[in-house]
Amino acid sequence: MKQVNIKVALVGNPNAGKSTLFNDLTGLRQKTGNFPGVTVEKKSGTFRINAEEVSNVTLVDLPGTYSIYPKSKDETVVMDILANPKHPDFPDVVIVVADASNLQRNLLLFTEISDLGIPSVLALNMLDVAASMNLTVNAVQLAMQLNVPVVRINARTGEGVNNLKEAVRQVARSSNKRAMQYFYEPKGHEMELIEEVKGLYQLDNDYVALQYVCQHDNFSFLEQPVRAKLDTLIEKYGFDENNFLAEETVARYEKIKPIVSKAVKSEGASERPFWTRKLDSILLHQVWGYVIFALVLLLVFQAIFAWATFFSDWLDATAAQGIEWVKVTLPEGVLNDLITDGILAGIAGIIVFIPQIAILFALVSILEESGYMARVMVIMDKLMRRFGLNGRSVVPLISGVACAVPAIMTTRSISSRYERLLTILVTPLMSCSARLPIYTILIALIVPANEMVGIFSMQGLILFGLYFLGLVGALASAWLLSLFIPRKEPSYFMLEMPSYKLPRWRHVGFAMYESVKSFVLEAGKVIMAISIILWVLASYGPGDNMDVAEQQTIAAMPNASQEQIEAAVASIRLETSYAGEFGHFIEPVIKPLGYDWKIGIALLASFAAREVFVGTMATIYSISGDSEDVPTVKQRLVQERNPDTGGQMFTPAVCYSLLMFYVFAMMCMSTIAVVYRETHGWKWPLIQLAYLTVLAYVSAFAAYQLLS
Known part of the structure; x- marks a missing residue:
């Protein structure tokens, strides 16, 4: 059977169902990365079409846009690809x-894509929403007028997706190019300019030539001399880009209106569905909207503890038993210690938090799929403006709850450079999923699982408070920074709200799977590297310091049991190792926060990635031997003693100090790297690192001093 490889691009307006269709077509056969030559995130996947030949399709999901003329950084990718x-x-x-419920506006993008001369298929989505608005769309009539295949689909249920695949196959294998139908026809001097551009750059499409004129500064594939030549041609023909864009848009809508009037029939008053209007009157209310949003967040964090505790405890115990089995099974020696006390102890410190991560991402996905997140952007716009941001800043801030790196990349959708920079600088204050392991283990140390405040768990309330504190910190920092960063352009916020929908559970499952896989694999790589380095630093020391300290310890314990001697020796060897020496070196700086040298090692290690903190503590206490008979990470921390007082190390004062530190600290090298990439220099990343470190230190110091 013959095999054919097809490359397909997926384009569409925001909230038209493009991402849902992408997930349905590709399933788990997805990968993320960056588009070649730019830092815009790229989602691609594959699917197969089986007919008389096997078609292997690579699907690339291009950024959502209302037009091929970009208004934000990520939208420039669309034409950078389609014009090259x-x-x-x-x-x-x-x-x-x-979106079939708003066809006229959606067809503007389609006519632009069509004029580029690339074979196209129009996928009519949200027909159920159109039906609830008493609109009937005739796909056959639309196909006849547009001269392209038009397929009725429901991306949420998968209806019509097989027909869409077949239409893609037929269009791709068709050797007869369809008769070119321009929806915009150039006139006057535009034609002369187009002909000269086509001749200079060997182009065969009028509209592509026009895009060379209008968007050459956005095209990464054009060298500077080419751009300069196009500027010369623009001046030669007196081409006014702003007038052209206005005239083109008007001309397109004049062509689109009769097409829509023939294909779309209204059977009554066309308005938003009753329940959409009813829910919006509550969720967009100037008071109740904020109250409901706060309650939704509170319920999310309650669920993280209530639903995940059993699974986390089981994973923790299972990991401990697995490590013990490996330790007993492998021959004693350096390799055994490296694998069990180093690598496995570090990784065990992170996999126990898979249930919390999965639940968090699942609930956030449900809120997005239901259409509620768009309402959050609207109600938060007024509040955000008081701090120098706008409603679109909500998306990066909420995305920051998952991970600051992609969240900062989503700021490209903010058209104002000023608001984009402010959003980038404060997004790391939103508590990401990497902080969740630290929060949950420390909260579990100081608050019993059964402690309740009314119907709410005290643990969940504290977790909610930490996330809320991060939001308050982000807004306050944005306001403070706005006083020093000059605004050079006006701000505006436009958003078309989607209708409410029941979440598609398959897509929620995809979101859970992808988030857990990314978290475990990415964190696992860092943890494995850090654990190996840490184990080496903790197992070896300068000169013969470790051996001398071991002999002195044994000599000082003539009447102790073998078990006590072994624990003491392991502890003193760690203290005199390279890691211990360095921990003692920085101890004077962190002592006012309530931390000892062991916590100091974990703090420094977590600069690679925040989630490394728990894994590092697990590794340190495995090596120290202080808790030989205590298997789980939580129990190791409970058993740790303060060398000065002899009491518990992780007191409420120390735990709250650590929580404050991690709420505000910029403990992530990947975030620093992406801020450098997005701001094109080291100025803003260094400013960001400095002010967040000072904020974290001062907050942790205040918490410890007040509570101790």
């Missing part, structure tokens, strides 16, 4: 996803 046949992601076919 040499681009590795240039498609054989474009699927344009259109």
